[in-house]
Amino acid sequence: MSGEEEENAAELKIGDEFLKAKCLMNCEVSLILDHKLEQLQAMSDDPSNQVSQVFEKSLQYVKRFSRYKNPDAVRQVRELLSRHQLAEFELCVLGNLCPETVEEAIAMVPSIKGKFHQ
Template structure:
């Protein structure tokens, strides 16, 4: 006499996607970070420098580690916008393009590409989201605000 296999209801939740499976090519799949607010390098520089200055002003332990120093040096070297007003203006320009993912907007604000072709090469997920003419206009507006 054969017995049919017993089917049990699933008692565990599905396994999350293993870390490291994120993609930022023609398909943008950032896993758990998909809809997380993303900063440009210039925004990150403003935030971290403001926090360090506040802690110094409050005479709190800034805990200036080598990692903090290296991060500030990196941001200083690669931030394209130095003035707070320009950083905010770039954020407003980028935020107006709701069809772009937050990650894509941050990449555009950090990389400061000169042409739409360059931007779509470096950020392949832009290809079907924004036309070349519209993207070029955005890049030109961003370029006007750039610290040289």
């Protein structure tokens, strides 16, 4: 983004690097970290071998704020939101916040106005 343009998430002006980035919802990160934790535990013969505090805190955070626990539900949410040609940023914000109405979704992510039928 040039220095003259100001970032504005409401208008989806968030910079090319963010528009092209793959974003993950909290529930997706939770599944990934759970799987990694299982791998680490399976590889370790030493029960005192623990994951880092950052890993543990990150896992706690995404578990706390994940609405979807079931891997199939997580896939369905991404698939459903992907049908509306949302930017990754928009998709993940909506997937994390779970608005109940289109109006609520637009209030949270103004850049989606016109992408959903009200």
